[in-house]
Amino acid sequence: MPSFYGRRLGALVVPADGVWEKRSFMDPAANVGGGVRFNVSDRLMVRSDIRARLIFADGDTDAMAVFAFNVGYRF
Numbered sequence: 001m002p003s004f005y006g007r008r009l010g011a012l013v014v015p016a017d018g019v020w021e022k023r024s025f026m027d028p029a030a031n032v033g034g035g036v037r038f039n040v041s042d043r044l045m046v047r048s049d050i051r052a053r054l055i056f057a058d059g060d061t062d063a064m065a066v067f068a069f070n071v072g073y074r075f
Helices: 003-009
Strands: 029-039 044-057 060-073
Touching: 003 044, 003 060, 029 060
Parallel strands: none
Antiparallel strands: 029 044, 044 060
C-alpha cells in the first residue's frame, strides 16, 4: 500500500470478530501525459503512451507513472 494512503488509514489492527471495516476515498485526481503512434505499415501500428497520475488529498500529492505500449492491426 502506498504510504500516501497508509498514513490516512492509520494503524491497521485485525478486528476481534475478523470483519474488516470498509473504507474508501474520494480524492480529486488529474492525468497529464501523451503518446506517439508509429504506422509500421498501412495495416500495422505501434503506439506508446506515458502519463503522470496525480492524486490530491489533505494538502498532500501522490504521483504515479503509467506507461502503456500498444500494437494495433487494421483490417
